[in-house]
Amino acid sequence: MPKVRLRRALVALLALIAIYGIAAEIGRGRLPDRIWMGSHYVENVQLLPTFGALAEEGTFLLESRILAESIVASSRRVLIGVLLGSLIGILLGLGTGWAMRFEHLADPWVTLFRFTPALALLPLYVAWFGYGETSKVLLIATGVAVVALLGAHQGVRGVPRAYLDAAASLGAGKRLVFRRIVLPLALPAILASLRIAIALAWVTIVVAELIDAKMPSLGYLLALSGAYPRVPQMLIALATLAALVLVFDFAVLLLHARATRWMKRTAS
Amino acid sequence: MTAPVLEAVDVSYTYPGPTPTKALDGLSLEVKDHEFVALLGPVGCGKTTLLRIFAGFFQPAAGTVRCGGSPIGAPGWQRGYVLQEEAIFPWMTVRENVEFGLLAKGLDAPARRTIGDEMLTLIGLSAFEAAYPKELSAGMSKMVEVARVFATDPSILLLDEPFGALDAQTRTRMQDALAGVWDRLRKTVLFVTHDAEEALYLADRIVVLSPRPGRVKAEFAVDIPRPRSMETRFSAGFLTLKRRIWETT
Amino acid sequence: MRAVAQRPLLWIVSLATLIAAYAVVASVLQRPDVIPPASDIVETFRALVAAPPPEGAAPMEGHEGHHHHHSSDQIETLQQERVTLPASLGISTLRVLFGLAVGLPLGILIGLWMGASRRADDYLHPIFVLVRSIPPLALITYIMLWLGHSEAHRLIPIVYAVATTAVIPTYHGVRDVAAKYEVAARSLGAHGSLLWSKVLLPAAGPAVLGGLRYSIALAWMTAVGAEMLMADDGMGNFLVGGGMWASRLQTRSDPAVIIVGILALAAAGWAMDAVARLATARLTRWVR
Numbered sequence: 001m002p003k004v005r006l007r008r009a010l011v012a013l014l015a016l017i018a019i020y021g022i023a024a025e026i027g028r029g030r031l032p033d034r035i036w037m038g039s040h041y042v043e044n045v046q047l048l049p050t051f052g053a054l055a056e057e058g059t060f061l062l063e064s065r066i067l068a069e070s071i072v073a074s075s076r077r078v079l080i081g082v083l084l085g086s087l088i089g090i091l092l093g094l095g096t097g098w099a100m101r102f103e104h105l106a107d108p109w110v111t112l113f114r115f116t117p118a119l120a121l122l123p124l125y126v127a128w129f130g131y132g133e134t135s136k137v138l139l140i141a142t143g144v145a146v147v148a149l150l151g152a153h154q155g156v157r158g159v160p161r162a163y164l165d166a167a168a169s170l171g172a173g174k175r176l177v178f179r180r181i182v183l184p185l186a187l188p189a190i191l192a193s194l195r196i197a198i199a200l201a202w203v204t205i206v207v208a209e210l211i212d213a214k215m216p217s218l219g220y221l222l223a224l225s226g227a228y229p230r231v232p233q234m235l236i237a238l239a240t241l242a243a244l245v246l247v248f249d250f251a252v253l254l255l256h257a258r259a260t261r262w263m264k265r266t267a268s
Numbered sequence: 269m270t271a272p273v274l275e276a277v278d279v280s281y282t283y284p285g286p287t288p289t290k291a292l293d294g295l296s297l298e299v300k301d302h303e304f305v306a307l308l309g310p311v312g313c314g315k316t317t318l319l320r321i322f323a324g325f326f327q328p329a330a331g332t333v334r335c336g337g338s339p340i341g342a343p344g345w346q347r348g349y350v351l352q353e354e355a356i357f358p359w360m361t362v363r364e365n366v367e368f369g370l371l372a373k374g375l376d377a378p379a380r381r382t383i384g385d386e387m388l389t390l391i392g393l394s395a396f397e398a399a400y401p402k403e404l405s406a407g408m409s410k411m412v413e414v415a416r417v418f419a420t421d422p423s424i425l426l427l428d429e430p431f432g433a434l435d436a437q438t439r440t441r442m443q444d445a446l447a448g449v450w451d452r453l454r455k456t457v458l459f460v461t462h463d464a465e466e467a468l469y470l471a472d473r474i475v476v477l478s479p480r481p482g483r484v485k486a487e488f489a490v491d492i493p494r495p496r497s498m499e500t501r502f503s504a505g506f507l508t509l510k511r512r513i514w515e516t517t
Numbered sequence: 518m519r520a521v522a523q524r525p526l527l528w529i530v531s532l533a534t535l536i537a538a539y540a541v542v543a544s545v546l547q548r549p550d551v552i553p554p555a556s557d558i559v560e561t562f563r564a565l566v567a568a569p570p571p572e573g574a575a576p577m578e579g580h581e582g583h584h585h586h587h588s589s590d591q592i593e594t595l596q597q598e599r600v601t602l603p604a605s606l607g608i609s610t611l612r613v614l615f616g617l618a619v620g621l622p623l624g625i626l627i628g629l630w631m632g633a634s635r636r637a638d639d640y641l642h643p644i645f646v647l648v649r650s651i652p653p654l655a656l657i658t659y660i661m662l663w664l665g666h667s668e669a670h671r672l673i674p675i676v677y678a679v680a681t682t683a684v685i686p687t688y689h690g691v692r693d694v695a696a697k698y699e700v701a702a703r704s705l706g707a708h709g710s711l712l713w714s715k716v717l718l719p720a721a722g723p724a725v726l727g728g729l730r731y732s733i734a735l736a737w738m739t740a741v742g743a744e745m746l747m748a749d750d751g752m753g754n755f756l757v758g759g760g761m762w763a764s765r766l767q768t769r770s771d772p773a774v775i776i777v778g779i780l781a782l783a784a785a786g787w788a789m790d791a792v793a794r795l796a797t798a799r800l801t802r803w804v805r
Contacts, residue, residue: 008639016644047662104527108535115786116779117738119745123756124779127770128551166355166413169323170369170420171345180368184359196731200738203652207742210658211757226658234659242650249650262359262400 024048042229049232057232067240069216074209075244077133077217078201081140082248086197089145090190093152097186098178103153110149118143118204122211136208143204144197151193155186188263191256198248202241218244273424273456274299274322279331280481281317291317293481294331301423304450304457306467306474308513314482315460316352319426322458323349335424345369348417352428352460356401356409356416363388363397365412369420387415390449407431407438411445418449425457431466440498443469451495464513468506469496476516486516553773561773564592565602589771595755605755606781612740612751613733613789615672620679621732625725627680628687632695632721638688645684653678654742661747671743678739682732683725690724691717723804726797733789741782752782 027048046053061067096103096110121142125135159182167177209219218241225233274297281292291314299305307315320326321333324343333340335347343349357365366387370380388394391411401409410430417425430446431439447470450457461467467474468490476486492505500506536555543554553561631638631645653674664670695717702716744753756778757770 005639008636009643012640012643013647016647045662101527105531105534107528108532111787112535112783115734115737115783115790117734117741117782117786119738119742120752120756120775120779120782122745123770124772124775127772127775162351162353162355163357165325165343166349166351166357167368167372168325168343169345169347169349170372170416172368172372176372180360180371181357199652203654203738203742206652206655207746210654210746222655222658226661229662231659231662234662238651238655238659241652241655242647245650245652246646262402 024050053232070218073216074218081137085141085144086148089148090152093149097153097156140201147197155189159185187259272298273301275334279328290481304472306471307460308467309477312480313477345420347424348422349426358401387419391415427459557773591771609752613736616675616736620676624680624683628684632688632691649681675739679732686728690721695720723801
């Protein structure tokens with residue numbers, strides 16, 4: 001990355017941290033510290049905790065291993081859900097993109113799932129599979145599958161005709177064309193849709209874990225910190241969530257870069 | 269007399285759509301075995317359409333097309349086709365591109381390798397066999413596409429303005445390369461171009477098409493001896509023919 | 518033309534198969550509490566479509582002759598709280614529309630700014646990446662501390678979700694697409710508001726509109742989620758069966774109610790998406 005960009009990025013991030021620090025200091029005396037919790041007041045709440053308070057809370061969470069266990073638990077659910085969902089979604093999407101008949105047959109199902117917010121399925125899955133891992137993982141898988149399906153479908157449909165014609169004129173049969181032409185070209189679109197799917201997965205897991213409160217989980221940590229409330233804990237939980245989303249996103253970005261090594265650099 | 273290798277009799281074709289365009293109107297054309305025929309005409313005269321009909325991508329709305337006496341079916345390696353647009357597969361190396369048709373034919377790796385070697389040497393790009401298309405110039409990419417089609421050993425080649433997007437000097441080099449390859453292999457070629465000089469340099473016979481809708485306007489036999497070179501381009505016979513074509517179009 | 522005629526036919530066949538398969542599974546499993554038969558679903562729909570009469574009379578009226586009387590805790594809770602399907606759907610729709618109305622301009626403006634100015638991009642982009650990684654609904658817990666259980670606290674995550682998803686397509690539309698034409702336009706002497714209104718915005722248009730459908734989907738998702746967590750109206754509340762946050766999902770869920778809710782949500786989502794698709798097609802007729 002060019003030096004100017006890097007420098008500016010660092011300046012921006014440092015400025016953000018500085019602004020927060022200042023706001024926290026200013027807020028210490030001035031912000032209201034009584035919060036109405038629906039049935040009672042709670043005193044002594046720092047709406048903008050100082051860095052000191054955050055550090056203290058952070059140390060506690062790390063030492064008691066609460067944070068680590070929550071991260072592992074939530075990440076595992078997301079990972080399994082994403083893998084399961086993308087497998088199903090990609091296979092179905094490749095199918096609907098490649099075979100017109102299959103697309104028409106699958107269309108009502110896809111449309112139904114596509115316009116149903118994944119969260120709406122949560123109560124249904126809980127009713128069917130009870131509380132616990134299964135319903136959460138399946139919920140994520142459903143949301144991811146829909147996005148991956150659309151991505152794979154677009155990927156297949158987006159293959160430029162020129163390549164298909166050239167392959168046909170070289171005598172390539174359908175199977176060869178699918179394997180050697182369509183798949184490599186659909187891969188970038190599939191990976192791009194996976195980035196969206198991952199963001200969706202994390203949104204879903206947070207709510208699922210907020211509703212079904214059980215430790216260890218990041219969602220429950222968040223809920224708990226909201227119930228007391230312990231603001232430093234909440235902010236740390238939020239920051240951890242953001243970091244995890246970034247890590248997952250970065251992983252897919254790497255895959256995407258590898259899968260598009262051959263792409264031409266467009267003239268700018 | 270043997271049947272012409274490619275034959276179009278009274279062919280018409282209209283593109284469907286909000287504004288239907290009649291691309292070809294009663295066009296008749298013959299290409300004989302081992303002949304290099306150039307199809308010359310202005311933009312939009314239906315040259316690409318005719319080529320795609322011969323390749324098997326379209327069915328004529330009226331008239332018949334035949335290949336070796338029988339009707340033309342789906343696209344296949346027997347009528348090798350190089351598109352006007354860039355169609356080299358960018359996610360495969362040069363060698364993988366050249367060997368793709370052989371893969372489709374079901375040849376095993378050693379056989380593919382041998383023919384691949386031959387083709388790469390033929391176009392002089394052996395050094396680039398492991399390169400990706402993004403590392404090649406536009407001219408080299410096109411030659412790879414030509415080699416890719418040659419590799420499957422079709423007896424008929426349909427080339428659609430392959431050198432149209434290149435600059436003048438690269439184009440001249442590519443024309444020489446193609447002429448050299450053809451000299452060795454003597455396939456039947458139907459070559460589309462809008463450049464009269466290119467047509468004269470490469471072909472045995474030039475068919476001139478009228479503007480849209482396309483029909484045959486004139487035909488010229490090119491009796492300039494082969495092999496042709498830079499010198500040929502300035503020879504009297506060449507320039508005379510060029511003038512005659514100019515006057516027709 | 519046979520292919521064109523095939524399409525609606527196959528669609529209908531597939532839809533019929535979907536319904537038929539469901540009916541078959543329902544009757545085979547014989548577990549109406551898990552997979553409610555179609556009749557239950559219809560009854561539930563009827564029950565929840567209008568508010569029950571003031572006396573709080575029996576939920577099912579005029580269903581004599583049905584051997585199976587469908588009722589459940591969830592239906593009763595909903596009826597007691599006078600929650601109906603149309604009202605819930607309407608409220609959720611309003612929330613979504615609000616989120617779009619505020620979030621889209623916000624996101625588009627930020628995207629335009631970042632796309633047009635290299636400096637703004639260098640400074641803002643890293644911050645944006647951090648901010649958008651926070652799932653919108655996770656924020657709701659923090660916002661609640663500031664704003665309590667208010668409408669604003671439910672709407673802000675929706676606005677946030679819409680805005681963050683609108684930034685990226687806009688950014689790419691300006692940087693990748695419009696930039697090409699900017700040079701040509703400037704050398705023709707265009708600048709300022711003329712440059713923006715006649716060249717840059719139309720050029721970036723298709724990319725921005727492309728992201729619209731996705732923003733709508735996410736807005737619905739966030740709205741339903743926010744309602745599930747912290748509202749006593751709207752579809753989220755409908756699905757989870759009413760009651761305060763602390764006791765969510767304690768009410769035994771009735772799959773029939775949920776299925777009715779899902780169908781309603783899917784219909785609303787589809788309708789909005791269709792409108793967005795039409796608008797996009799209209800406004801981008803010039804695209805090659």
